Amino acid sequence: MGKTDKAVMDVLLDRYGRTFAGEAGIRLSDQPKPLYQLLVLATLLSARISAEVAVAAARELFAAGYGTPKGMREASWQDRVDALGRGHYRRYDERTSTMLGKGAELLTDRWKGDLRRLRDEAHGDARRIASLLMEFPGIGPTGADIFLREVQAVWPQVAPHLDQRVLEGAGKVGLPRQERPLAKLAHSNDELARLSAALVRVSRSKKTADEVKAAATR
Structure with missing residues (x-):
């Protein structure tokens, strides 16, 4: 250098x-809860909204108890909307509430709430992981990139x-x-x-x- x-x-x-995960209060590790929280953050950051607002909204969701797939699923649609609103994530709050609920259901039903199972299904291949991530509502190529560039801290398989x-x-x-x-x-x-x-x-x-x-x- x-x-x-x-x-x-x-x-x-x-x-x-x-990292944006750090700003959102996520103690990132190769464990189901922080990995799911990173997925939520990537969903929020994918919208055309400032990173500061997305981070604030993530913090509100987690503080309300929606930092696990189970917590997100069990919250009512209005509960999620209210949490997003407290983070000033108002422009996309109703649509995002729906997406987060459906995403939690997908993760629970297909990968038993554990994104490490998604990674293993993809055999650690970053492109395949990105493809599977884009099956979540609200996660497109941008959201997949956000997730991967943050998760590379704990998933050496996808680095760099x-x-x-x-x-x-x-x-x-x-x-x-x-x-x-x-x-x-x-x-x-x-x-x-x-x-x-x-x-x-x-x-x-x-x-x-x-x-x-x-x-x-x-």
Whole structure:
């Protein structure tokens, strides 16, 4: 790693390297509950709504007891709408409440509430995992990418997963725009997930990209 890349990496990870799962209060591990919570978060982040609102809505759902497939299924449609509303997730609240309920049913009925079973069905192949994830209501290619770039911290089978938004952010701060060279800059899969989150934030804001570049040259 060159001095310039290292300086940029240090700034990215220090200032913007918190995963979206971490922001939502998810203690991510290879266990059914946090993996399901990540799926819920990916569903919320998939809508055309700010990441801050999606994270806040996820926190409200989990605080209300809907952080497991069982809890989500047993909540009424209105209960879920109300929790989303408390997180200011109002534009898509009714549709999203329905999707979350159906998604919890699918996960319970097909994979017994455990996304590790989905991963095993896909034999750990990231493309197949993405395909299966897109069977959940509200999860399309964007949602599958969100899930995979966060879960790579605890699912080494899918690492590295650096989608186009991540690579776009890398280009804006002068890091490699190819997956393998960029992945080599991270020292662990956890750091790779944090780097991905930071670069997503950079990709959305020219001001943030300029700030990172300026700080890295000091």
